[in-house]
Amino acid sequence: MWVGVGKGKGGAGCTVGALELAYAATRRTRAGRPRRVGYIDLDPQGNATDVLEPASRAVGIKDVLAPTDPVPLAQAFVATSWPNVSVAPADRFLANREMDMTAEGLTVLRRARLSGEMDNQFDDIVIDLPRHLGRLSTAGLLGIEHLFITARPTLWGAQGAEEMRYTAQRISYRGNPELMTSGFIVSGYEPGEDSDRIVGEMRKRFGRLLLSPPVPRREKVPEAIESYHTPCREYGDSALVAVANAYQSFYDRTLALHSGEER
Template sequence: MGKRSVAGESGGCERMWLGIGSVKGGVGSTTAALELAYAATRRRVGRRHRRVAVIDLDPQAAATEAVEPASREVGVKDVFATRQQLSLRDVLVPTSWPRILIAPASRELANREVDLTPASMHVLREARDSEEIADLVDDVIIDIPRTGGRVAFSGLLATERFFVTAKATMWAFQGAEDMTYNALRVKGLGNDRLSVSGYIVSDYEESSASLRILNDMRARYGKLVCDPPIPRASLVPDALESYHTPCREFGDGDLSSVADRYQEIYDALLKRERETDGG
């Protein structure tokens, strides 16, 4: 059901594997992955805070840059290697963001599109199913590239709860449709745990055109559209890309509203998981 509980910890310990992605660029997928990871670390399992692993599958490595890994000697490319393959556990490294580990991305990850074997495409799912890193983290968040290639496919094979990101534009709405199709295709091809948990509309600025698209998305996806949308805040790139800082820690009021919305999205998901677990 997308989670496992560990006995002896107050309230249980939901093991959630979340995927974040879109087939369109510039719609906030990496921002969503990072902000949801940060939101998770603000919640508790018993007496301690939750711990998160971010798997960066994007060769541009924006998520990797933002969290400043302690080392880049190994990375997620080595998990997919056909020779001298490493486990996911082997490549997770600490970051400057407390309680967040990362499997770093690099430009070399793009080469895996050529040599990724069918067996290698399942390594992340196998890590999930074997609970290889269950003693290290509570949540795994996968930043899925928009390329739609083999690396992206491998990320979707491991995903249990998937969030599609979009902006309130027709172009991005079409991308959300395409990403939904890809996710459902992967579900039918070997990952029956995968479900679309929400559509995150980012960088939202009220206008008649954007409201029309938002209403179209609500009509299409119903309560899966995360409402209200993430408000537009021009300093988001400054916080994450320039200062490598979560929005909430950047010290700007506009960014607090962005952080609040991601926290609400994460909290709602965690609540649903716990209710399902309790039922």
């Protein structure tokens, strides 16, 4: 299945969420083996690419989306330090695609999904969507089937989540009818009067799409992901297991829904 993780505001935990969902997928099996994940880093900052430590950066997603002589998507993926995860790397030059991407580039991920050309290579594709809602985001949203929207439990976070949902709805109506918002993920949650009020308001607004449990704030998440390039569950700190469990539950319920749709 093709999954995207996006945000309306910066600092919403989108990249951590995408990485943790990718790792969660590899903990499940298909045909008796771990599921294989292709990670597409559409964020020009390339933070997820750095974390995954690709074997090579000679070719990346920017080359797949290039206006002339594009590279086939399958050739952009390289092995990473995370078992069963390959990445189509991002770098700062990916930002150029906002200016020169053609209609072919805009729809390349959608065509790849519909054609099934990646099915023999990966069981899941996870797309880390960029912060800005431009052509790169549009290309990602046109490709995916399931969208997770991450938000901090703040007023601005809730507003950003609503903006992303509106954008996804427009993409769904105009070019990707298979796209559905599979859930809003509250990240960096700490119990408190203000955060609980915001979460309550988000639940009224988004209903069952507000996923539970909220992902708890843990100080060592940046240390594990950013500094040591390690999934939360593998870091060896029991406090991070709750974070890993939350993302595992989000992945599992989406896989169950997706499998039910396929039958």
